[in-house]
Amino acid sequence: MAIFKRSLLTLLSLVILLVLVFFLSRLTGDPSYLFLPVNATPEARAAFAAQNGFDQPLMVQFLRYVGDVFTGEFGTSLRQQRPAIDVALEAFPVTLKLAAVTLAIAIAAAVVAGSLAAYRPRGLVDRTIGVTSLAGASAPDFWVAITLVLVFSVGLEILPTSGMGGPLTWILPVIVLGLRPFGLLVQVVRGSMIAALSAPYTKTARSKGASEGRVIFVHALRNSTLPVITVAGDIAASLINGAVIVETIFGWPGIGGVMINAILQRDFAVIQATILVTAIAILILNIGIDLLYRFLDPRVRFA
Template sequence: MLTYLRKRVVTSLLPLLVVLFGVFFLARLTGDPTNLYLPVSATPDQRAEFAAEHGLDQPVLKQMVDYLWGILHLDFGESLRTGESAADMALRAFPATLQLAFCTMLLAILGAVTIGCWAAYRPNSLADRAASLLSMTAASIPDFWFAIMGIWIFAVTLGWLPTSGTSSPLAWVLPIATLLIRPLGVLTQVVRGAMVSALSAPYVRLARSKGAGDLRVVTHHALRNASAPSLTVAGDLAVGLINGAVVVEVIFGWPGIGKLMIDSILQRDFAVLQACVLLTAISIFILNIFIDACYALLDARVRETAKV
């Protein structure tokens, strides 16, 4: 088990390093922040002073070395907009994104397991076909379209739900529903397919011959063996939620790290953007390692392969 996890950590470090260097260079392609933060009437001396104050007058390689040195000392610099610590701003916004992603993924898993098991228990029945149709439709709907339709129907037309903020529980409904629709559809299809295979396996027929009830067969025998492929897809979807929450956060004014990242790009706040991207990448790295550990616990073949 430890050997497998150690290999996964080593192989996952390379993408993290690529993100580390990539965000530094790509952030600087957005333009010179001097033109954004100083008025048009600023003198050359004022521009030079601003650039020197924020280290923008240094060669790019020197800026990169300072950036890496700061990361080693957990110093991500200060925001050009507010003068606050970039790390503090990213850490303050990140819990809102995690809350949104966690609630969405929890509802997606519960819904997919319930609908997928129900559909797989009677394959090719009317219920199975209805569940498959709805899940495929849900998996195909773009997030932004669902968000716009949700605002138009439930906020503008009916006036039931707010369009932004986190001030009330009702403000969570549209963002979670928008993020939920696609993971629920994809995961339902995966759970349904895995359960159909598991329910036709010999060990399930053996359990039935020993008098096991339908509920026990589904929950204690088939679902455990169907959980391995479902866990892999759920992990990918969870990673996608953290990354894909950007669109939802911007549309609904959700104060998460995705909205902060977009604001930093528009305002060329390099330090905050770098802190947001790196924090997101590290969280995805940790999430992938956790999913790999769960997968190894569920499937002994994975652990044996790691020993080779």
């Protein structure tokens, strides 16, 4: 029943998104001023509008748009003159790959750092990791990106400023995109590990002669993963959203860069397709995390 309710809420969210994306995209202006010469005549602009269906009343355009979406038709890109959904689906795997690599590295680093911080609470290591993680979780992505480019690309000239290619092109985007997830996950891992290390089963493991490494990374960590999975699911969704800024700054050919270019070019069909594809991916991801959490935690399943 809970999954059924979540599915209904997901469908309602998509409907609301359809409305918002359509009307907000029209606020960017008349695309004829970008696709036609500056001195184009009113007749030429009227012909352009008629050719692309912009001459009809806005509500008629919206109803046609909704009908097309439910039949799998997302319109044609004004700039590329090909289906907008193809443009979005070609770019989305790049964003998904960047988000997946970033999340994997952030989780691995946060598990190690959070476990070390929890081993001696309020110690020097705990305070250092705490300050670092909070700074990473609070720093704006665009500011960190620009700062790293100025230092490592412009100043030291050891990393490329933009583009997607060899391993070096991944370093700055992954760092910028992963700082906030790392900071949040460290706090979650630390809190869960502190509770787990003081639990009776870890005391029993110590009394049986288990090493500290086994107590921390086997007994305690295994029972501290459920909160991490929950937060990681939410973070995965935010990474896809955050990739819009990172891809734009670093010139990655992902869906974020395509979306920004479509907004600047007033390519309505591509704007609608990229946002809808991103939203559907995030909603599916959230439902998947709910199912995984119910599978891993019997208390949630029985409730």
